[in-house]
Amino acid sequence: MIGAWRHLLRALHLKTLSLWTPKTCFSLNAGAFWTSVTRCGLHTKPSMPPCDFTPERYQVVFLVNSGSEANDLAMLMARAHSDSTDIISFRGAYHGCSPYTLGLTNVGIYKMDLPHGMGCQPTMCPDIFRGPWGGSHCRDSPVQTIRKCSCAPDCCQAKDQYIEQFKDTLSTSVAKSIAGFFAEPIQGVNGVVQYPKGFLKEAFELVRERGGVCIADEVQTGFGRLGSHFWGFQTHDVLPDIVTMAKGIGNGFPMAAVVTTPEIAKSLTKHLLHFNTFGGNPMACAIGSAVLEVIKEENLQENSQEVGTYMLLKLAKLRDEFEIVGDVRGKGLMIGIEMVKDKESRQPLPREEVNQIHHDCKCMGLLIGRGGLFSQTFRIAPSMCITKPEADFAVEVFRSALIQHMERRAKLKF
Numbered sequence: 001m002i003g004a005w006r007h008l009l010r011a012l013h014l015k016t017l018s019l020w021t022p023k024t025c026f027s028l029n030a031g032a033f034w035t036s037v038t039r040c041g042l043h044t045k046p047s048m049p050p051c052d053f054t055p056e057r058y059q060v061v062f063l064v065n066s067g068s069e070a071n072d073l074a075m076l077m078a079r080a081h082s083d084s085t086d087i088i089s090f091r092g093a094y095h096g097c098s099p100y101t102l103g104l105t106n107v108g109i110y111k112m113d114l115p116h117g118m119g120c121q122p123t124m125c126p127d128i129f130r131g132p133w134g135g136s137h138c139r140d141s142p143v144q145t146i147r148k149c150s151c152a153p154d155c156c157q158a159k160d161q162y163i164e165q166f167k168d169t170l171s172t173s174v175a176k177s178i179a180g181f182f183a184e185p186i187q188g189v190n191g192v193v194q195y196p197k198g199f200l201k202e203a204f205e206l207v208r209e210r211g212g213v214c215i216a217d218e219v220q221t222g223f224g225r226l227g228s229h230f231w232g233f234q235t236h237d238v239l240p241d242i243v244t245m246a247k248g249i250g251n252g253f254p255m256a257a258v259v260t261t262p263e264i265a266k267s268l269t270k271h272l273l274h275f276n277t278f279g280g281n282p283m284a285c286a287i288g289s290a291v292l293e294v295i296k297e298e299n300l301q302e303n304s305q306e307v308g309t310y311m312l313l314k315l316a317k318l319r320d321e322f323e324i325v326g327d328v329r330g331k332g333l334m335i336g337i338e339m340v341k342d343k344e345s346r347q348p349l350p351r352e353e354v355n356q357i358h359h360d361c362k363c364m365g366l367l368i369g370r371g372g373l374f375s376q377t378f379r380i381a382p383s384m385c386i387t388k389p390e391a392d393f394a395v396e397v398f399r400s401a402l403i404q405h406m407e408r409r410a411k412l413k414f
Contacts, residue, residue: 063280067246068096092190185232191377192336227305227332
C-alpha cells in the first residue's frame with residue numbers, strides 16, 4: 001500500500017517534474033530538456049509505477065500544496081466530470097478556507113457575510129451522539145455511545161433515519177443531477193464525529209444515482225492514523241471517485257494530493273489547462289518519500305492502532321467517572337472527548353468551563369486541541385510515534401484537570 005506511493009514520489013523527486021496540458025504531459029527531467037509524453041496523465045516517465053496504494057482504479061495523481069487546494073481541485077473535477085454544479089457536504093464539515101471550499105465548510109466561525117462557495121449544499125451530519133438518532137452499536141470504534149437502542153446486530157435504525165434525511169436533501173435542496181458529495185471519513189474540526197456503520201456506503205450509492213462523484217477528504221484521517229486501515233474510507237467499505245490528502249503526507253511540509261480515475265482526470269482536461277507552479281516540487285517529493293519510509297519502517301500505522309485503542313479505553317473510564325464527560329470516541333490516534341453539562345441532556349459544557357479545563361491541562365504539560373460547533377470537544381491527534389507511557393501521562397493529566405474543575409464547581413455552589 002505504501003510502496004507505490006514511495007516509488008511515485010521518488011520518481012517525481014529524481015526524474016521529472018510534470019505539467020498537465022489538455023492533450024499531452026510535458027516533462028522536465030534532471031537533464032533540463034523537454035520531452036513529450038503522448039498519453040494523457042500525470043507521468044514521471046512514459047510508464048508511471050502502478051499506484052496500488054488503493055485499488056487500480058486510482059491511476060492519476062495531482063500533487064498540490066495544501067488540503068484546501070486539493071479540495072478546490074476536487075470540486076472542479078467533480079463539476080467538470082458531471083457537467084453539474086451542486087455539491088453536498090455535511091453540517092459540521094471542514095474542507096478548507098479558500099473561497100471555493102468555504103462553501104463545503106459548514107462550521108459557523110468559518111462562514112462570511114460575503115458571497116462564497118456557490119452551489120454547495122449542506123446536509124444533516126449523522127452524529128450518533130449529538131444528533132436525533134443514535135445507539136449503542138452504531139460506530140466503528142472500540143468505544144460506543146451511552147445511548148441505548150434495540151437494533152439487531154446486522155441493522156442500525158439510526159443509519160436508516162439519517163439516510164432518509166440524506167434522501168430529503170437530494171429531493172429538496174439540489175438539482176436532479178448533482179456534481180458530487182464530499183465527506184471526511186471521520187469529521188475532524190467538528191470534534192471527531194463518526195457516522196453510523198454503513199451510512200457512507202448507502203449515501204455514495206444515492207449520489208451516483210444522481211450522476212455525482214463521491215469524494216473522500218483524507219486530510220486528517222489518512223496515512224494510517226486510524227490504525228486498522230491506511231485510508232479512512234476503507235473503514236466504510238467504499239471506493240470514492242476522488243481522494244484528497246494533505247497534512248500527514250508531508251509531516252508539516254506544504255504538500256497535498258488529489259487522486260482520481262483516468263476518466264475524471266480527462267474530463268478536467270476538456271475544460272481547463274491545469275498546472276501548478278509548486279505542486280510536486282522536488283523538495284516536497286523528497287520529504288513525502290521520507291515520510292512514507294518512516295511510516296513503514298517504524299510501524300506507525302500499527303502503533304496508531306495499538307496505542308490509540310489503549311488510550312481510547314482508558315479515556316472511556318473517565319466518561320464513567322465524570323458526569324461532564326459525555327462521549328469518548330474515535331479510532332486509532334484520532335480521538336474526541338465531548339464535554340457536556342450532564343449526560344442526560346447532552347448539552348455542551350459552557351465554553352468558559354471547557355476553557356478552564358483546557359488551561360489546566362496546558363499548565364500541567366499537556367497540549368490538546370479543541371473542536372465541535374461549540375468548542376466543547378477535546379481533540380486528540382498526537383504524533384503517530386506516541387508511546388503507551390506518554391498516553392498514560394496524557395490521561396492522568398486530563399483526569400487531574402477534570403478533578404480540579406469539579407472541585408471548583410463544588411466550591412461555587414456554597
